[in-house]
Amino acid sequence: MLIDSHCHLDFPQFDGDRAEVLGRAYQAGIHGAIIPSVGPENWARVIDTCRQHPRLWFALGFHPCFASSDSVGQLNRLQSLLDANPRNLVAVGECGLDGVASALPMDQQQRLCLEQMALANRFRLPVIFHIRKAHHHLFSLLDREPLKAGGVVHGFSGSLEVAREYLRRGLYLGVGGVITYQRASKTRAAIQGVPLERLLLETDSPDMPPCGYQGLRNEPARCLLVLQELCHLLDLSSVAVVKKLSENHVRLFTRIS
Template sequence: MVFTFIDSHCHFDFDPFKNNEVSYLQMAKDKGVTTLVVPSVNQSNWNHVSRLAHQFDEIYYALGIHPLFITPSYERELENLGELLDGKNKKCVAIGECGLDFWYPESDIETQISVFRQHCLLAKQHQLPLIVHSRKSHDMVLKLLREIQPERGGVIHGFSGSLQQANQFIDLGFYIGVGGVISYERAKKTKMVISQLPLDKIILETDAPDMPLFGFQGEKNSPDKVRNVFEYLSLIRKESMQTISETVYKNTTSLFGI
C-alpha cells in the first residue's frame, strides 16, 4: 500500500542536512515523504530557509523567532520580520517557529510573551498560520491566542499536554503536531491524548534533526522518519492506515495551503 506524507516541521537547514540535501530528500521520497515545511529560529537563518525553498520544489518555509533564540536585538528583528512578510512569496506558508518555553528557570518570560504576541499579530495581519513551540506554557499560549485570535490558526508543535488543553487549542483553530514522542513506551499520557483527538486535527512532524524516535536514540533524526511516526500513530488509532494517511496529509495541505 502506497502512502504519502508531509513532514510539517523539519529544521532542514541544520546539520547533518547542510550540503546533503539531495540525498536526504531522496531518502524521504523513498518513504513517501513528498514535502517538508522548514521553520526558522531567528533572523540568522531566515535567508537560509528561504533559499532552500527556492532551490527545492519539495520545501516550504516559515519565518519567526523561536523563544529560545531571542536575541538582545529582538525588537529590530521583529521589524525586519514584518518587512519580510510584507514581501513574502507563496513558498512562505507560516510564521514560526515561535511561542513560549518556560522550561528553564532563568527564562525571560516577559520578553518571550512580548515577542510571541507580536508573532500572533503578524499572523493576523498577514493571514498566515502559526507554528507554535509551547513547553510548560500551554495556559499562557492559550491566553494570548484567545486575546489576539489569529484567523488562520496554526499547529501546536510537539504537543505533550493534556486532552483538555489539546481540545482548547483545537477550538481556537489549531492542529496538534505529532512526532516521535509517541514511539516511546513511557509516553503513555501523550499517546492516550493523541488516540482521542479528532483525526482531522492531527498533523505529522519529525523536528529533525532533533527528537529521534525509539530505537534511534543518539542518532540525528531525519524527515524520512515521518513514515515511522505514522506507523506508531496507526497503532494507537482505530482508523485504517489508509484513512489516517489520507486525512493527515489533507490536514497539512489545508493548514499551509500547499
C-alpha cells in the same frame, strides 16, 4: 499529499547529504516538508534551502529559545519579509513560549510571541508554535489574539485536557516521535482522544528521533515510523490516516501545492 510539517533541514547537520536525505523522504512517500526558522540568523538560510530543493516550504519567526532582548526591535525585519511574500512562505514561526530553556523572561517572550501572532493575522498566515511548560500563558495569548488562519502546536506532548484547550482555540497538534515511546503514556492517550482531523505529522529533524533511533540524527523519512504508531493508536488503516493527514496539511498550510 503527506508532508513532514516540521523539520529543520537547513541546519548544519544536513550540510553533507541534504539531497540524499530528501531523496529518502520522497522515496518513502513523503511529498515534501516545512522548514520553520528560529530567528534572523537563519532566515536567509531557510529561504535559500527551499529555493534549492523541490517541495520544501518555510516559515519565518523568532523561536523563544533563540530570541534575545533585541528581538522585538527586529520585528520590522520580519514584517518586511512577510510583506515581500517570498515563494514557498506558508507560515509564521516557529514562535512561542518556553518555560525552561529561554534566556528571555516570560513577559518578554509573551510580547514577542503576541507581536508575531498579530503579524500572522495581518498577512493571513498560520502560526507554528513551540511551547514548553507555558501552556496557560499561550492560552491567554490566543484569547487576546485569535488566529485568523489557525496554527499548530508543534511536537505536542501534553495531556488530553491541554489538547482540548488548543482544539477549542482552533489549533492543530503536531504529532512526532514522542508517541513511539511506550513511556509517553500521557501523550499517547491524548492523541487517541483527539480527532484525526486536527492532527499533523512531523519529525522535528534533526531532533526528536523515534524509538529505536535514540542518539541518531532524525530525518523526514522517519515520518513513516510516526505514522505507523499513529495508525496503531487510532486503530485505523494507513490509507485512511494518510488521506486525512494529507487533507489537514493542505487545509492549514493553504499555500502548499
